[in-house]
Amino acid sequence: MVLVETLIFIVVLVIWWKLDDRKRHKGYPPGPARLPFVGNFLNLTTKSPNPAIALKQVAEPYGDIVFFNLGKLDAVLFTSHETIVEIFNHEKASAKAPELIPAIYHRVQRKNIGLIWGNGEPWQVVRRFTIRTLRDFGFGKTASMDGVVNEELDKFTDHVNKLIDKKDGILEVESFFDLTVINVLWRLVTGVNYELEDARMLKLLKMSNDMTESSNFSFDLSISFPFLREWFPELLFGKKIQDQIVEDFYQFGEETIKEHRDSGTYKTSPQSFVDVFLEKIDKHSIDPATHFNDDQLRMTLIDLFQAGAETTSKTLSFGLLYMLLHQEVQEKVQKEIDSVIPKGSPLFIAMKTELPYTNAAILETLRYSTVVPFPPMRKAAEDFYFRGYFIKKNTALLPNVYAAHFCESIWGDPHRFRPERFLTLNGEIDQKLADFVIPFGGGKRACLGQSLAETTLFMYFVTVLRFYKISMIPGKPKPTIEPKLGMTYGPQPFTAWFERR
Numbered sequence: 001m002v003l004v005e006t007l008i009f010i011v012v013l014v015i016w017w018k019l020d021d022r023k024r025h026k027g028y029p030p031g032p033a034r035l036p037f038v039g040n041f042l043n044l045t046t047k048s049p050n051p052a053i054a055l056k057q058v059a060e061p062y063g064d065i066v067f068f069n070l071g072k073l074d075a076v077l078f079t080s081h082e083t084i085v086e087i088f089n090h091e092k093a094s095a096k097a098p099e100l101i102p103a104i105y106h107r108v109q110r111k112n113i114g115l116i117w118g119n120g121e122p123w124q125v126v127r128r129f130t131i132r133t134l135r136d137f138g139f140g141k142t143a144s145m146d147g148v149v150n151e152e153l154d155k156f157t158d159h160v161n162k163l164i165d166k167k168d169g170i171l172e173v174e175s176f177f178d179l180t181v182i183n184v185l186w187r188l189v190t191g192v193n194y195e196l197e198d199a200r201m202l203k204l205l206k207m208s209n210d211m212t213e214s215s216n217f218s219f220d221l222s223i224s225f226p227f228l229r230e231w232f233p234e235l236l237f238g239k240k241i242q243d244q245i246v247e248d249f250y251q252f253g254e255e256t257i258k259e260h261r262d263s264g265t266y267k268t269s270p271q272s273f274v275d276v277f278l279e280k281i282d283k284h285s286i287d288p289a290t291h292f293n294d295d296q297l298r299m300t301l302i303d304l305f306q307a308g309a310e311t312t313s314k315t316l317s318f319g320l321l322y323m324l325l326h327q328e329v330q331e332k333v334q335k336e337i338d339s340v341i342p343k344g345s346p347l348f349i350a351m352k353t354e355l356p357y358t359n360a361a362i363l364e365t366l367r368y369s370t371v372v373p374f375p376p377m378r379k380a381a382e383d384f385y386f387r388g389y390f391i392k393k394n395t396a397l398l399p400n401v402y403a404a405h406f407c408e409s410i411w412g413d414p415h416r417f418r419p420e421r422f423l424t425l426n427g428e429i430d431q432k433l434a435d436f437v438i439p440f441g442g443g444k445r446a447c448l449g450q451s452l453a454e455t456t457l458f459m460y461f462v463t464v465l466r467f468y469k470i471s472m473i474p475g476k477p478k479p480t481i482e483p484k485l486g487m488t489y490g491p492q493p494f495t496a497w498f499e500r501r
């Protein structure tokens with residue numbers, strides 16, 4: 001009797017929950033049926049360990065605007081190129097949602113600070129200031145960037161040559177570009193430039209990678225069930241590790257600020273972005289409404305460091321991996337480079353237009369690797385309608401860039417690595433198709449470092465292939481193209497045989 005009553009109670013409860021759920025989500029975009037408490041968590045975790053693939057598959061039966069729920073998180077997925085570009089540019093969709101990701105909320109100390117996760121006026125002021133100041137130091141200006149990148153490239157090739165001699169050409173490609181790439185940016189941000197063996201910096205870069213790897217929709221259960229992060233800090237989600245990394249980064253930011261402040265040169269002849277920021281802090285020190293303070297500067301430095309290093313470096317490593325696996329593409333790129341840049345001549349950013357096949361290979365690398373499959377989480381700033389669907393305030397907005405980069409109706413054969421797809425019959429870049437590659441987001445929150453990233457990708461990709469032939473090590477298995485997952489995706493470590501050309 002008790003069993004029957006219990007069963008009836010459960011059935012009534014489920015029916016009540018279903019009806020209530022339907023009422024609460026009236027007018028929402030379509031989506032898979034949800035379970036109480038866990039929502040669509042099982043849909044996500046049973047499809048694929050890779051959330052970008054899993055969420056592409058979850059959305060497929062429902063269209064390109066799909067509502068789903070992961071425990072605490074209500075989210076709308078955007079999976080087609082058009083809806084993604086439209087949401088990037090939507091005025092109600094430019095707010096970031098650090099509070100929806102516990103590890104990130106801890107990273108920003110629950111404050112509205114920084115470039116990546118800041119919102120409203122403070123973010124706007126700091127973003128504008130950052131772009132203007134970095135530009136004053138040469139960021140994005142071809143003439144000054146040529147010098148900065150080439151100096152760093154000389155250091156990098158010296159370093160690779162030494163490694164080749166030491167290791168008979170057999171090099172491990174893991175974090176291969178991290179430090180050299182951050183050096184390019186850090187010359188402008190702090191005026192400092194590190195040795196490529198600098199232990200402190202290598203440790204920071206490793207921690208930054210560890211932090212991003214520990215955060216993703218499938219593995220970081222604290223996004224769906226935030227209470228678990230507090231209940232089981234040691235067992236799950238790497239809370240302790242994440243918190244330690246945040247602390248170390250704060251210390252790094254603190255030390256950088258102190259060094260510049262103590263030196264005092266920022267008062268007379270500012271040499272870098274940090275110096276100009278410190279000048280601003282002093283100038284506005286008695287203004288209670290100022291957005292220029294140590295908190296903002298520290299977070300901005302950490303944001304630039306993390307956003308600037310990992311993404312570019314991982315894209316370059318993927319590029320090497322694809323060149324290793326597609327020798328015919330590597331040879332074509334090298335043939336083109338050799339025909340345009342004479343032996344012994346320097347490389348300039350302006351040569352980009354003369355190397356269409358090489359550019360096509362870089363574009364294909366950006367598409368095929370999609371190192372940021374979900375841009376840092378945005379939310380609906382207020383209730384709004386999108387293509388007739390209701391989106392409630394604070395709902396997470398998740399453009400699945402991977403889905404657009406692997407859309408069959410755009411690419412035909414998206415799973416093939418094929419740079420030729422970007423070339424017209426005249427051998428020029430097909431700009432219309434190139435515009436379907438959207439690795440840098442868009443709208444007001446578009447990547448602040450896009451021009452630097454494009455320059456760095458071009459200069460490093462060309463230099464590495466110009467000076468080295470990269471081949472498979474005989475007898476070693478083929479490396480996988482499956483990514484290391486996280487907030488950003490990177491290649492699994494692989495070894496390759498480097499020979500000087």
Ligand code: HEM
Binds near residue numbers: 088303307445447453
């Ligand atoms: C291949 C390299 C890179 C890729 C794929 C990439 C990708 C992205 C993406 C997808 C976003 C989010 C955009 C959105 O929500 O619409 C972003 C934001 C950002 N990126 Fe990059 N990025 C790269 C390199 C860089 C570099 C070199 C810097 C350094 C200056 C940088 C700094 C930033 C910052 C500060 C933001 C936050 C912008 C804001 O919300 O105002 N990125 N990036």
